[in-house]
Amino acid sequence: MYKNAGIKNVFLISGILLDIQGEPATTQKDEEWGICYNGLLRGKTDIIKTLKDKNVQYKIDEEELPERAFPIKFLIDVIKVNITVVYGDEVIKSLFVGRQKYDIEHFKKQLHEMLYDDLWQGQIITISERAVLDQNFKKNKKGSSPN
Numbered sequence: 001m002y003k004n005a006g007i008k009n010v011f012l013i014s015g016i017l018l019d020i021q022g023e024p025a026t027t028q029k030d031e032e033w034g035i036c037y038n039g040l041l042r043g044k045t046d047i048i049k050t051l052k053d054k055n056v057q058y059k060i061d062e063e064e065l066p067e068r069a070f071p072i073k074f075l076i077d078v079i080k081v082n083i084t085v086v087y088g089d090e091v092i093k094s095l096f097v098g099r100q101k102y103d104i105e106h107f108k109k110q111l112h113e114m115l116y117d118d119l120w121q122g123q124i125i126t127i128s129e130r131a132v133l134d135q136n137f138k139k140n141k142k143g144s145s146p147n
Helices: 027-033 037-053 089-094 104-114 118-142
Strands: 009-016 059-060 068-075 079-087
Touching: 027 037, 027 068, 037 059, 037 068, 079 089, 089 104
Parallel strands: 009 079
Antiparallel strands: 059 068, 068 079
8 A cells, every 4th residue: 555655665753852851851861760761662672573573674773872762674565664762852853854943942932831731730630530430439339239
């Protein structure tokens, strides 16, 4: 299907813009704080295992860069697949292929008011919903008796 559509390259880019201090993320900070890094390592392992299981030749760029983690490249039929994780400004550069107008500082200024609000709101909603479910579970458990 992709081959017939003229697709020659597929880029799967996962990006981490900011660290927990609101600064541009880096692989070093991510590894140190353990926010996404362990999941990324697990993903890398799973991807490599799948490629090996399917006998697909792949290449991993092991060069350590603060803005990039484990780019994996492989070929399926005639389609080149590139999977990478990027950090900070590299997220924007990767998505806009060098044609970006703004850097991460521009977006930080725009999002300053709500940088953490959405995360905290989501967490608060989750906690309150869990409390409601817990109360309902306890109420229903007390009301039911074994037959």
